[in-house]
Amino acid sequence: MNAASARSFLFVPGDRPERFAKAAGSGADAVVLDLEDAVAPAARPKALEHVLAWLDAGNPAVVRVNGVGTATHDAELAALAGRSVVVMLPKTDSAAQVAAVRARVGQVLALVETAQGVTAADEICAAGVVRLALGTVDLAAELGVDPASPSAFAYSRGRLVMASAAAGLPAPVDGVTVRLDDPSVLDDDLVRARELGLGAKLCVHPRQVAAVNAAFSPSAAEVAWAERIVQAAEASSSGVVVVDGAMVDAPVVTRARRLLSRV
Numbered sequence: 672m673n674a675a676s677a678r679s680f681l682f683v684p685g686d687r688p689e690r691f692a693k694a695a696g697s698g699a700d701a702v703v704l705d706l707e708d709a710v711a712p713a714a715r716p717k718a719l720e721h722v723l724a725w726l727d728a729g730n731p732a733v734v735r736v737n738g739v740g741t742a743t744h745d746a747e748l749a750a751l752a753g754r755s756v757v758v759m760l761p762k763t764d765s766a767a768q769v770a771a772v773r774a775r776v777g778q779v780l781a782l783v784e785t786a787q788g789v790t791a792a793d794e795i796c797a798a799g800v801v802r803l804a805l806g807t808v809d810l811a812a813e814l815g816v817d818p819a820s821p822s823a824f825a826y827s828r829g830r831l832v833m834a835s836a837a838a839g840l841p842a843p844v845d846g847v848t849v850r851l852d853d854p855s856v857l858d859d860d861l862v863r864a865r866e867l868g869l870g871a872k873l874c875v876h877p878r879q880v881a882a883v884n885a886a887f888s889p890s891a892a893e894v895a896w897a898e899r900i901v902q903a904a905e906a907s908s909s910g911v912v913v914v915d916g917a918m919v920d921a922p923v924v925t926r927a928r929r930l931l932s933r934v
Contacts, residue, residue: 672731674757674780674801675841677701678887680733681874682847684709685718691725697877698884703733706747707761715743719750726754733780735759739768748775757801762809764788769798780844784809789827796838803831804873807846819850821863832868842870851876861886889930900927 674680677700683690685706694702704722706715715737722734736747738761751758752775760772763781765788772779781788781795784806788795796803805827811818824846831843845864850856857879864872865886872883889897896915903912904924911920 672701672733672757674701674733674778678871679874679880679883680804680844680871681877681880682709682735685722685734686710686714688721688725691721691730694877695730697880699874699877699880700871700884701733701757702731703735703759703873705735706743707735707737712742716746719743719747723750723754726751726756731755733757733759735761735782738762739771748772751776759804761806762788763795763800765791766794766798769795769800773799780804782806783827783831784846786810786813789830792830792834793837796834796840800840802841802844802871803835804844804871805831805846805869808849810846818846819848819856821859825867828864828867828869836868842868844871844873845869847873847875848879849875851878854882857882858886889933893930894934897927897930900924901931 679699680701680703681694681697681699682703682705683694685704704725706718706722710718726732734751734756736758737744756776757778757780758772758776759780759782760768761782762785763769763783764785769779769781779800780802781800782804783789783792807824808818810827816823835843848857848860861882871887874880874883899914900919900923903914903919911918913919
């Protein structure tokens with residue numbers, strides 16, 4: 672599992688160990704074992720035991736711990752220290768939070784789901800995170816907007832995309848689509864996410880994984896276009912060529928090469 676290049680992150684409640692293997696076999700690029708919102712507070716110590724057993728058996732996973740300052744945060748980090756794991760830190764608000772968690776577990780995927788976190792995106796990136804992810808449900812509650820609104824989070828998504836690119840990080844991970852009975856809702860969300868420059872998505876059900884993986888993978892048409900661009904550029908002695916009736920210069924070639932690197 673490589674959290675930096677993963678397209679799909681599938682959440683599994685940490686207190687449901689019977690679902691861990693099914694999630695791992697779902698096709699998701701990354702399984703997120705959740706100790707936070709999906710687990711009742713009283714069940715979190717036992718959930719942590721299940722998560723540690725899964726990791727100790729050699730299974731890769733991202734683990735969403737509880738946030739800084741919560742009752743179980745320190746115990747969860749202490750238990751995860753020394754293990755090969757990516758920690759998803761909820762409600763990441765500052766570089767200081769990231770630094771404190773990295774000092775104990777190494778790899779942090781910052782889940783940005785507050786207004787403060789969105790405005791601090793640059794400093795969070797600079798703190799050495801693996802990647803940013805957007806938490807739309809919690810952010811919607813703070814902002815008083817509909818978490819399913821495509822326009823309410825346009826700024827937040829764009830802010831994370833720009834901060835990630837400026838820091839040389841992979842494209843950020845989009846938030847969840849909670850509607851499960853209408854695939855067209857997920858499809859629409861994926862189109863918007865790609866248009867804005869996001870590179871992956873958080874999933875709440877295995878049935879979402881295939882569509883997410885496909886959306887964040889180059890299509891056959893995109894690959895064919897990129898191959899034509901690169902071939903034309905390599906065959907030309909000029910800095911500018913024309914492909915499919917459009918001018919192609921160095922930035923276009925760079926984009927084509929990056930697309931091919933994802934195949």
